[in-house]
Amino acid sequence: MKLVYFARVREAIGLSSEECDVPPDARSVGDLVAWISARSDEHARALHDLSRLRFALDQEMVADDALLGAAKELAIFPPVTGG
Amino acid sequence: MKIARISHAAIQPDEGLAALAGLGGGAVSSFTGIARDDGGVTAIELEHYPGMTEASLHRLIEAATARWSLLGAVITHRVGIVPVGAPVVVVGAASLHRAEALAATAFLIDRLKTEAPFWKREHYADGTAKWVDAKASDDARAERWA
Numbered sequence: 679m680k681l682v683y684f685a686r687v688r689e690a691i692g693l694s695s696e697e698c699d700v701p702p703d704a705r706s707v708g709d710l711v712a713w714i715s716a717r718s719d720e721h722a723r724a725l726h727d728l729s730r731l732r733f734a735l736d737q738e739m740v741a742d743d744a745l746l747g748a749a750k751e752l753a754i755f756p757p758v759t760g761g
Numbered sequence: 762m763k764i765a766r767i768s769h770a771a772i773q774p775d776e777g778l779a780a781l782a783g784l785g786g787g788a789v790s791s792f793t794g795i796a797r798d799d800g801g802v803t804a805i806e807l808e809h810y811p812g813m814t815e816a817s818l819h820r821l822i823e824a825a826t827a828r829w830s831l832l833g834a835v836i837t838h839r840v841g842i843v844p845v846g847a848p849v850v851v852v853g854a855a856s857l858h859r860a861e862a863l864a865a866t867a868f869l870i871d872r873l874k875t876e877a878p879f880w881k882r883e884h885y886a887d888g889t890a891k892w893v894d895a896k897a898s899d900d901a902r903a904e905r906w907a
Contacts, residue, residue, distance in 0.1 A: 685808055685880035686892050737813035739876070753810060753878075757895035760807065760838065760879025761794050761850050761870055 679746075681714065683724075684755035687731065690724035700746060707733045708742035710752060725754065732757055762833030762855075763826065765818035767809065769841050774851040777835035781855035784832040790862035791853035792870045796843045802883045805849060806890070807840045810878035814838075817877045825854065825868055829861040836869060838879065868906050875903040 682695045704710040708728060715725040725731065728742050734753040735744060746752075762784060764777065774793050781789045796805040822834045832855040839849050852873065854865035881893040 682810075684810060684878070685882075734810070734813060734878070737810070737816060753813070755810070755878065756880065756892070758875065758878055759881040759893045759895050760809070760877050761874040761899075 679710075679749065680751045682751060682753045684753065686756050687724050687754050691718075691720050705745055706742065707735065707740060707744050707746065707752065710746060711742065711754065730756065762835070763819070763822045764833075764835040764837075765815060765822055766835075766837045767811075767814060767818075768837055768839050772837050772839055772848045772851055774837075774848055777837055777851060778853050781833050781835060781853050784855045786832045786855045786857050786862075788857065788859040788862040789853060789855045790859065790866040791851060792866050793848050794850040794870070796845045796847055796849050798845045799883065801885050801887075802845055803886050804845060804884040805843045806882040806884060807838075807843065807849065808880045808882070809838075809840050813878050818873070821869055821872050821876065824872070825865045828868070829854075829856065829865045831856050831861060831865055834865060834869065836873065838873075838877070840879070842884070871899075871902045872906060874899045 679700050683691050688694050704713050711725050715722045733740050735749040736751050778791050818836045825834055834854045837851045843849050852869045854862040856862040882890050884890045
């Protein structure tokens, strides 16, 4: 799956995107985010508080309990601040 | 007429609004958001999620035209560096009478602020920059339209 990061999350991790092989036991967005957190100290710091993050699966906004299904792209970002 | 546009260059608010004025209705309403000098801010920088941003703006326009009888709606949003005093976003709607255009304009900007994937960073005169936090008051305004 392609992981994409924006704003504070992108800066904290130091990457705008990366690839990952989803582990078989990761069923939801929250499961996968917990697993990604273990990649590095930077990932852990950026992703430790789910309540301060928002998610999009294949460019559709979803909650952290959404199932990954066959999605190809997970975006992780802070609450939006446009307008 | 339904137009959603991401702009890397300065927005000319009149362009979209002139098109709305030519649709034969009796009302055009618009909102322009301007980069504001909030205690030493020199510019606002906007990051977005290419692809999802355009889709989410189109979806907002579809939702507005399903809810109100509109002749047209436009959203133009800047990305990149926007100097203080310059427009960040222009939202407009046209209808036969004013009530629909006014309500649709408020709906579009309120929902854009909580749904469209843009992130704002403030740049200061001393060279520092700070990400803007989302506001609970924006969530409350967007929920009025739920």
